[in-house]
Amino acid sequence: MRFEKTGIENITIELPRLTDIMRSQGFILAGQWDYERITYDRKFEIKGDIYYLRVQGYAVEGIIEENAKDAVIKLLTPFVGKYYYPHGVEYGEDENFPASLVDQCNRILAKVKEDIDAVVNA
Structure with a gap:
Protein backbone atom coordinates (compact mmCIF):
# COMPACT_ATOMS: atom_id res chain seq x y z
CA MET A 1 0.00 0.00 0.00
CA ARG A 2 1.40 3.34 -1.04
CA PHE A 3 0.93 6.50 1.03
CA GLU A 4 0.24 9.11 -1.63
CA LYS A 5 0.41 12.85 -0.96
CA THR A 6 2.30 12.67 2.34
CA GLY A 7 4.28 15.70 1.31
CA ILE A 8 7.64 13.96 1.59
CA GLU A 9 7.70 12.70 -2.00
CA ASN A 10 10.31 14.56 -4.03
CA ILE A 11 11.76 16.41 -1.02
CA THR A 12 15.54 16.68 -1.13
CA ILE A 13 17.51 16.67 2.10
CA GLU A 14 21.08 15.97 3.23
CA LEU A 15 21.65 12.34 4.19
CA PRO A 16 22.90 12.91 7.78
CA ARG A 17 19.88 15.09 8.61
CA LEU A 18 17.48 12.63 7.01
CA THR A 19 18.96 9.69 8.91
CA ASP A 20 18.66 11.58 12.22
CA ILE A 21 15.00 12.38 11.52
CA MET A 22 14.16 8.85 10.45
CA ARG A 23 15.85 7.31 13.49
CA SER A 24 13.97 9.69 15.80
CA GLN A 25 10.73 8.30 14.31
CA GLY A 26 11.72 4.67 14.86
CA PHE A 27 13.08 3.83 11.41
CA ILE A 28 16.22 1.79 10.91
CA LEU A 29 18.69 1.96 8.06
CA ALA A 30 20.53 -1.34 8.60
CA GLY A 31 22.13 -2.48 5.35
CA GLN A 32 19.43 -1.23 3.02
CA TRP A 33 21.54 1.14 0.97
CA ASP A 34 23.95 1.16 -1.92
CA TYR A 35 25.80 4.08 -3.45
CA GLU A 36 22.68 5.45 -5.17
CA ARG A 37 19.62 4.23 -3.22
CA ILE A 38 18.59 4.14 0.43
CA THR A 39 15.73 2.53 2.37
CA TYR A 40 14.48 3.24 5.89
CA ASP A 41 12.17 0.69 7.54
CA ARG A 42 9.95 0.78 10.59
CA LYS A 43 8.69 -2.57 11.86
CA PHE A 44 5.24 -3.18 13.34
CA GLU A 45 3.98 -6.37 15.01
CA ILE A 46 0.20 -6.63 15.21
CA LYS A 47 -1.57 -9.79 16.39
CA GLY A 48 1.28 -12.03 15.30
CA ASP A 49 1.70 -10.40 11.88
CA ILE A 50 4.71 -8.31 10.90
CA TYR A 51 4.51 -5.19 8.73
CA TYR A 52 7.12 -2.74 7.48
CA LEU A 53 6.64 0.94 6.72
CA ARG A 54 9.26 1.77 4.12
CA VAL A 55 10.64 5.13 2.99
CA GLN A 56 13.05 5.08 0.08
CA GLY A 57 15.14 7.66 -1.69
CA TYR A 58 18.04 8.09 -4.08
CA ALA A 59 21.10 10.30 -4.22
CA VAL A 60 20.81 13.40 -6.38
CA GLU A 61 24.22 14.64 -5.17
CA GLY A 62 27.14 12.68 -3.81
CA ILE A 63 27.03 9.00 -2.99
CA ILE A 64 25.43 7.11 -0.14
CA GLU A 65 27.98 5.61 2.24
CA GLU A 66 28.14 4.80 5.95
CA ASN A 67 29.47 8.23 6.95
CA ALA A 68 28.60 10.28 3.87
CA LYS A 69 28.29 13.95 4.68
CA ASP A 70 27.77 15.38 1.20
CA ALA A 71 25.00 13.13 -0.16
CA VAL A 72 21.64 14.73 -0.87
CA ILE A 73 18.65 12.40 -1.02
CA LYS A 74 15.41 12.76 -2.97
CA LEU A 75 12.57 10.89 -1.25
CA LEU A 76 10.04 8.65 -2.97
CA THR A 77 6.45 7.72 -2.10
CA PRO A 78 6.37 5.71 1.16
CA VAL A 89 7.57 -8.68 2.34
CA GLU A 90 4.59 -8.26 0.00
CA TYR A 91 3.49 -4.77 -1.02
CA GLY A 92 0.65 -5.70 -3.38
CA GLU A 93 -2.52 -3.69 -3.66
CA ASP A 94 -4.57 -6.80 -2.74
CA GLU A 95 -3.01 -6.94 0.73
CA ASN A 96 -5.29 -6.02 3.62
CA PHE A 97 -3.76 -3.76 6.24
CA PRO A 98 -5.33 -3.10 9.65
CA ALA A 99 -6.90 0.35 9.89
CA SER A 100 -4.94 0.98 13.09
CA LEU A 101 -1.68 0.33 11.20
CA VAL A 102 -2.65 2.65 8.34
CA ASP A 103 -3.59 5.39 10.83
CA GLN A 104 -0.33 4.96 12.74
CA CYS A 105 1.70 5.06 9.51
CA ASN A 106 -0.07 8.26 8.44
CA ARG A 107 0.72 9.88 11.81
CA ILE A 108 4.36 8.82 11.63
CA LEU A 109 4.74 10.09 8.07
CA ALA A 110 3.13 13.40 9.05
CA LYS A 111 5.68 13.74 11.86
CA VAL A 112 8.53 12.89 9.47
CA LYS A 113 7.26 15.62 7.13
CA GLU A 114 7.05 18.09 10.01
CA ASP A 115 10.61 17.26 11.13
CA ILE A 116 11.96 17.52 7.58
CA ASP A 117 10.21 20.86 7.05
CA ALA A 118 11.76 22.20 10.26
CA VAL A 119 15.25 21.30 8.99
CA VAL A 120 14.83 22.21 5.32
CA ASN A 121 13.07 25.53 6.00
CA ALA A 122 15.33 26.58 8.89
Missing part, protein backbone atom coordinates in the same frame (compact mmCIF):
# COMPACT_ATOMS: atom_id res chain seq x y z
CA PHE A 79 4.62 2.34 1.36
CA VAL A 80 3.81 -0.46 3.78
CA GLY A 81 4.07 -4.20 3.28
CA LYS A 82 3.30 -7.40 5.14
CA TYR A 83 5.97 -9.97 5.94
CA TYR A 84 5.37 -13.59 4.97
CA TYR A 85 7.77 -16.28 6.13
CA PRO A 86 9.84 -17.49 4.28
CA HIS A 87 9.09 -15.42 1.16
CA GLY A 88 9.60 -11.87 2.42
